[in-house]
Amino acid sequence: xxxxxxxxxxxxxxxxxxxxxxxxxxxxxxxxxxxxxxxxxxxxxxxxxxxxxxxxxxxxxxxxxxxxxxxxxxxxxxxxxxxxxxxxxxxxxxxxxxxxxxxxxxxxxxxxxxxxxxxxxxxxxxxxxxxxxxxxxxxxxxxxxxxxxxxxxxxxxxxxxxxxxxxxxxxxxxxxxxxxxxxxxxxxxxxxxxxxxxxxxxxxxxxxxxxxxxxxxxxxxxxxxxxxxxxxxxxxxxxxxxxxxxxxxxxxxxxxxxxxxxxxxxxxxxxxxxxxxxxxxxxxxxxxxxxxxxxxxxxxxxxxxxxxxxxxxxxxxxxxxxxxxxxxxxxxxxxxxxxxxxxxxxxxxxxxxxxxxxxxxxxxxxxxxxxxxxxxxxxxxxxxxxxxxxxxxxxxxxxxxxxxxxxxxxxxxxxxxxxxxxxxxxxxxxxx
Amino acid sequence: xxxxxxxxxxxxxxxxxxxxxxxxxxxxxxxxxxxxxxxxxxxxxxxxxxxxxxxxxxxxxxxxxxxxxxxxxxxxxxxxxxxxxxxxxxxxxxxxxxxxxxxxxxxxxxxxxxxxxxxxxxx
Numbered sequence: 001x002x003x004x005x006x007x008x009x010x011x012x013x014x015x016x017x018x019x020x021x022x023x024x025x026x027x028x029x030x031x032x033x034x035x036x037x038x039x040x041x042x043x044x045x046x047x048x049x050x051x052x053x054x055x056x057x058x059x060x061x062x063x064x065x066x067x068x069x070x071x072x073x074x075x076x077x078x079x080x081x082x083x084x085x086x087x088x089x090x091x092x093x094x095x096x097x098x099x100x101x102x103x104x105x106x107x108x109x110x111x112x113x114x115x116x117x118x119x120x121x122x123x124x125x126x127x128x129x130x131x132x133x134x135x136x137x138x139x140x141x142x143x144x145x146x147x148x149x150x151x152x153x154x155x156x157x158x159x160x161x162x163x164x165x166x167x168x169x170x171x172x173x174x175x176x177x178x179x180x181x182x183x184x185x186x187x188x189x190x191x192x193x194x195x196x197x198x199x200x201x202x203x204x205x206x207x208x209x210x211x212x213x214x215x216x217x218x219x220x221x222x223x224x225x226x227x228x229x230x231x232x233x234x235x236x237x238x239x240x241x242x243x244x245x246x247x248x249x250x251x252x253x254x255x256x257x258x259x260x261x262x263x264x265x266x267x268x269x270x271x272x273x274x275x276x277x278x279x280x281x282x283x284x285x286x287x288x289x290x291x292x293x294x295x296x297x298x299x300x301x302x303x304x305x306x307x308x309x310x311x312x313x314x315x316x317x318x319x320x321x322x323x324x325x326x327x328x329x330x331x332x333x334x335x336x337x338x339x340x341x342x343x344x345x346x347x348x349x350x351x352x353x354x355x356x357x358x359x360x361x362x363x364x365x366x367x368x369x370x371x372x373x374x375x376x377x378x379x380x381x382x383x384x385x386x387x388x389x390x391x392x393x394x395x396x397x398x399x400x401x402x403x404x405x406x407x408x409x410x411x412x413x414x415x416x417x418x419x420x421x422x423x424x425x426x427x428x429x430x431x432x
Numbered sequence: 433x434x435x436x437x438x439x440x441x442x443x444x445x446x447x448x449x450x451x452x453x454x455x456x457x458x459x460x461x462x463x464x465x466x467x468x469x470x471x472x473x474x475x476x477x478x479x480x481x482x483x484x485x486x487x488x489x490x491x492x493x494x495x496x497x498x499x500x501x502x503x504x505x506x507x508x509x510x511x512x513x514x515x516x517x518x519x520x521x522x523x524x525x526x527x528x529x530x531x532x533x534x535x536x537x538x539x540x541x542x543x544x545x546x547x548x549x550x551x552x553x554x555x
Contacts, residue, residue, distance in 0.1 A: 054499050068503060079543070086503050086541035100506040101534035103496045200494050214490055222491065 005112035006119075007138030012039050013116070014143055029152035036117065036157070036236055040243040043109055048251070050102055055255050060093050110244075117236040120147050121158035122170060131170040153177045157236040161186075178235070185238040186230040190223035192245035197222060199252040447520050450475035454518025470515075477519025485511045485526075501539030506530055513544045 016035035024031040067089055075082040119137050122144070126132035133141040148158035154174025159167065161182040168175050197219050230238060452458055453475045459466040468474055472482070489507050500506050510526035517525060525544065 054496060057499060079541075083541045087538075090539055098499060098535050099501045099533040099537060099539075100496075100499055100530055103499060104530065211490075215494070218490055 002108055002112050002115065003138075005108060006116055009039060009112050009116045010120075010137040010139045012042070013147070014139065017147075027146065027150050029150045029155065029157070032147050032150050032157055033236075033239055036239050037243050040113065040240050041247065043113060044244065044247045047106055047109070050098065050106070051251055053098055057098070064089060064093055113240060114237065117157075117240050118234060120144055120236060121167070121234065122148065131166065155181050155235060157239075158234050160234040161231040163234070182231065182235060182238060185235065185242055186227045189230060189238060189242050189245060190227045192242065192249055193223040193226055194219065196245060196249045196252060199249065199256070446475070446477045450477040450519040451521070454478070454521060472515035473518040473522075475518050478514050478522065479519075481514045481519050481523055481526075482511060485514065501533055501537055502529070503541040504543055506533050509542070509544055516544055516546065 013032070013035045016038045017031055020031040020034045020038075021028075024034070068086070071082060071085045071089065075085055116137050120139075122131040123134045123136070124131050125134060133145040135141045136144050139147075148156055149171055150156065151171070151173060154172070154177045156171050156173050156178075159171065159173050159178045161179055163175075163178070165175065167173075168178070201215055201219060226241070230241070450473070453466045454473045466474060472478070485507050489511075493507060502509065504512065506526070506529055509529050510522070513525040513529075514522035516522060529542070
């Protein structure tokens with residue numbers, strides 16, 4: 001069924017080899033290995049836009065989650081009203097989500113790569129079960145032979161840790177060297193899997209501790225599992241896995257660096273970040289974010305001392321709504337810089353809505369954001385809140401640049417802090 | 433009998449068993465047999481599918497979180513569909529939902545349809 005994809009992938013390897021061949025030598029192992037790597041990288045680049053959009057929608061989702069819970073509590077009994085409310089909420093945020101199907105559409109790509117890399121070897125169809133070169137995955141027998149018998153130190157792409165001596169002899173490969181390289185690659189693979197998994201866990205932590213526990217087991221278990229499987233797969237597959245792992249690790253770093261909203265611990269918590277961001281409002285897309293990121297940090301640190309990563313993540317997810325509150329708060333306080341009473345009245349309803357219940361209070365900050373977002377009528381998600389907030393804030397602060405920045409900063413970060421303390425059990429309503 | 437045919441037979445038997453257990457009659461007359469205390473269908477197929485979805489939620493869902501256009505996300509929907517309607521019908525419902533969850537769809541609130549006479553289990 002996936003034959004066209006197999007053929008495409010296999011011929012892509014041959015195509016890339018046309019480029020690498022002259023550099024490393026026509027029958028060099030590295031020429032083919034780099035072709036494999038380049039193919040994998042190309043596939044990952046192909047689906048990179050999907051990844052970016054997904055991260056964006058993930059952030060929107062994190063924002064919407066408290067609201068969804070609220071709606072569910074309020075209108076859970078009435079399906080019609082709930083449907084309507086959900087549609088309103090999604091319209092308010094825009095629906096940038098691609099849906100679940102694109103995730104499943106990626107699966108054939110990876111299956112095809114895996115299939116091709118496992119099938120670049122001779123088949124035992126010769127007389128008496130002897131190994132013989134056959135056309136496979138859309139390549140001629142000659143091409144398969146070229147790929148599989150390209151060696152360096154007796155290591156070929158087709159050999160694996162557990163490959164039989166007949167195959168090794170047929171390819172004139174060195175079993176010991178293959179084993180050593182396979183182990184090195186497997187260890188690297190396990191390590192990269194582990195780090196990627198940890199990054200992902202840090203980015204989107206689970207809320208309930210039991211799940212955090214299971215995820216912890218997975219965090220250590222999945223590299224081990226992969227390693228166990230890895231002994232059976234040829235070097236080509238190991239190279240493929242290592243490349244994808246490295247690529248997704250890079251993606252995670254990219255997300256943490258360039259779109260840092262969901263991870264306050266990566267960019268917040270730096271005390272020096274506060275004045276810097278207050279001054280450099282114009283160029284950075286998310287100017288007001290690190291301040292609240294630094295605010296929840298003490299709490300997060302205090303909790304983090306007690307237990308492991310799980311609690312740290314919960315505090316992280318909790319820390320995101322205040323961050324956005326601040327973003328909207330900055331806008332609220334900044335746009336009517338001439339008439340500040342409007343800003344006060346604008347934020348007052350958010351305060352009056354608070355005495356409702358513990359769970360609702362946790363959901364409160366982002367609800368405040370939604371109110372602000374409705375008023376501002378143009379804000380769709382955080383990604384847009386940041387860039388939109390900054391120019392308006394800058395324009396408002398133009399006459400008195402530095403003091404305005406400072407006041408906006410204090411005013412912006414304050415509700416977050418107050419609400420956080422309110423959430424811990426102090427007076428819920430007494431905000432101002 | 434060859435391997436694939438055997439597998440097909442086993443799958444068919446499992447599906448039949450599952451459908452029986454999930455049917456309204458059985459859950460009316462033998463409620464303790466058909467469903468466990470939380471109201472999930474006891475069928476082996478349902479169990480298998482639920483385990484698969486759980487596995488996805490644990491392993492892969494953190495990577496692809498926030499992609500779904502619907503309110504109970506596809507995996508949550510699949511889980512409760514399998515629990516409510518058994519492996520066959522729940523699985524089909526989940527497949528249909530996955531097909532609907534793409535950029536052309538409207539999204540929104542879309543719970544698992546409840547067709548039970550008792551309506552005792554909601555999750």
